[in-house]
Amino acid sequence: MESIRLEAARDSQLPTLMSWLADLCQCRQWGGPQFRYPFDAQTFVEDCRWRELPSHALVRGRGELLAFGQYYQRLGRCHLGRLIVSPQHRGIGLGKALVTGLARRGCSELGASECSLFVLQDNATAHGLYRALGFAVAEYPEPSDMLAGCDYMIAPAENFISISI
DSSP, X not given: OOOEEEEEOOGGGHHHHHHTOOXXXXXXXXXXXXXXXXXXXXXXXXXXXXXXXXXXXXXXTTTEEEEEEEEEEEXXXXXXXXXXXOGGGTTSSHHHHHHHHHHHHHHHHHTOSEEEEEEETTOHHHHHHHHHTTOEEEOOSSOOGGGTTEEEEEEEXXXXXXXXX
């Protein structure tokens, strides 16, 4: 596979990213129950907090968008969110590269010793990836009706240091 890299997401990548979310189900799986659908460029930027959160793109070559994700501090951890791999590039290890790259960068930038994320309980593919990377289901410490049907998973930052991407 051609060399890939994690870089800050660019506005020019928005149309491609938006095209990956073809229906309400995919949009809610990725963006959560509050994400508006159908969306336009303005509501998409607002709902994914494009200008507020560190947004990163996994790219190759001259910037071909392969995957996208964000991180921020949540409950003292580097929380990974809005993780997605291009529908045309799934199943070849890009999810591992995305999560590992975001976890390394986010933990370093935020000074966090653990990562966290939410995953839908019925998303077996994502569950398998996260478990393989050392995430474990944990009790979410705050009450939230929005998290029905989701698992909260955490992993130590040290899990991502030696992983080759």
